[in-house]
Amino acid sequence: MEDLDMKAMARSLHFGKSVHDNGWGMFTTFLKYKLEDQGKQLIRIDKWYPSSQTCSVCGYKNPETKDLGMREWDCPN
Numbered sequence: 001m002e003d004l005d006m007k008a009m010a011r012s013l014h015f016g017k018s019v020h021d022n023g024w025g026m027f028t029t030f031l032k033y034k035l036e037d038q039g040k041q042l043i044r045i046d047k048w049y050p051s052s053q054t055c056s057v058c059g060y061k062n063p064e065t066k067d068l069g070m071r072e073w074d075c076p077n
């Protein structure tokens with residue numbers, strides 16, 4: 001999951017109120033617990049990590065996906 005900057009979001013007008021109730025913090029705590037129960041782990045990734053540009057099979061990075069209109073792509077590799 002993306003490692004959201006909750007302090008920055010709390011300062012923003014758009015997210016401020018919903019972030020202060022700490023719903024997100026509780027959600028991530030429960031998610032981590034449920035995953036560990038299944039022998040899995042929760043991994044936080046930097047918000048700049050290009051997860052939608054990277055092939056989940058071979059790791060090829062497709063720069064064309066910076067166009068957010070592109071929702072699917074076939075790996076050329």
Ligand SMILES: [Zn+2]
Pocket residue numbers: 055056057058059060075076077
């Ligand atoms: Zn690939």
